[in-house]
């Protein structure tokens with residue numbers, strides 16, 4: 231999927247549009263902060279974001295700011311509004327005062343292309359800000375074109391745009407709410423989520439599903455980052471996958487989370503110990519050492535169940551052993567990114583530290599990078615496996631006379647060849663290439679082959695050496711084969 235590009239415009243430069251009722255509030259400063267936060271949250275969700283101002287004081291022309299959006303999917307100008315009349319007046323038979331105006335207006339471009347998104351944003355912003363009079367989508371026309379200069383600019387470059395009024399800074403409640411940086415962050419997150427849903431970008435990495443890393447990759451990873459990792463930890467790693475599969479939860483994500491929670495199973499600075507079999511800090515709060523489980527399997531099962539509590543609202547497949555399962559608001563964090571309370575749109579989650587989910591994903595990507603180039607013998611191979619090591623197996627079996635196509639896929643033909651090899655070498659012919667088969671294969675390859683007769687020029691080898699320019703080795707072959715080689719060359 232190609233990236234969605236958003237152009238964000240912070241309305242007004244410098245210190246501009248002071249609130250008449252909350253003097254600390256300047257619209258321009260709020261716009262500036264909010265657009266930076268929104269940029270960050272959009273980028274986390276996979277958007278590409280450009281902005282119209284180099285800094286708060288930079289002040290390009292309105293039209294030019296809108297036209298900056300050229301090539302983008304959307305232009306968004308951020309503001310808070312002002313109502314200017316201070317006297318009371320009648321409206322729809324009610325007494326009315328502009329100070330009371332507290333609603334979200336989103337002005338969408340006349341092309342109508344941003345209209346449905348603008349409506350969703352208006353409703354969400356009104357909800358998050360708790361405005362008195364809700365949210366609306368509007369258009370504003372002037373002489374047959376856009377009324378707002380920035381929207382004239384974005385329309386001129388063919389980009390649907392909107393001007394978002396985050397309620398009115400002439401309303402004291404709204405202005406005070408917007409002065410709080412934590413509120414702005416919540417607002418930015420909520421807006422980014424609306425955009426992500428609208429453009430069909432998933433909110434993050436689903437916790438539910440099939441693991442992408444295998445046990446060998448996880449074991450290799452932990453051995454690399456913690457050379458003193460206890461053998462019991464290495465042995466239990468396959469349980470992440472089997473327990474995860476039972477509940478439809480990605481066991482590799484659980485493993486990456488355990489690495490984070492236990493300091494790569496060093497338990498340095500961790501509230502839990504290895505003996506507790508609690509590899510995810512379950513039940514750890516200030517002054518509490520957390521839950522304990524009888525076996526590593528139960529500890530991992532509880533973690534998987536706890537992740538499932540966050541990931542979806544499906545019934546547990548197994549017997550519930552997570553003592554904290556019911557404390558979770560089911561399905562509040564379907565994505566790893568949302569496990570962190572700060573990143574979760576509902577303000578719920580597993581942990582309160584910033585970027586908790588992002589840290590898990592960083593570990594996961596390193597686990598997945600392990601063994602891109604696997605060597606034969608690193609893992610047990612069976613039908614359905616793929617990879618460099620399968621290709622190596624196919625090539626070596628071919629060399630031993632079990633002709634195979636080296637396509638890196640362990641299919642029926644490879645299985646048949648492995649079975650044949652196994653029975654030829656007195657092994658159980660189960661077609662699974664494990665340590666015993668590997669040992670036998672290496673042994674078979676080491677058996678000295680009959681001496682090369684002079685006419686058997688190793689042509690493949692010669693060509694490879696020529697291509698890579700290995701002159702010394704070529705000379706050695708030349709010395710051995712003399713005349714025949716000269717003819718070839």
Ligand SMILES: [Zn+2]
Pocket residue numbers: 241242257308309310311
């Ligand atoms: Zn404004």
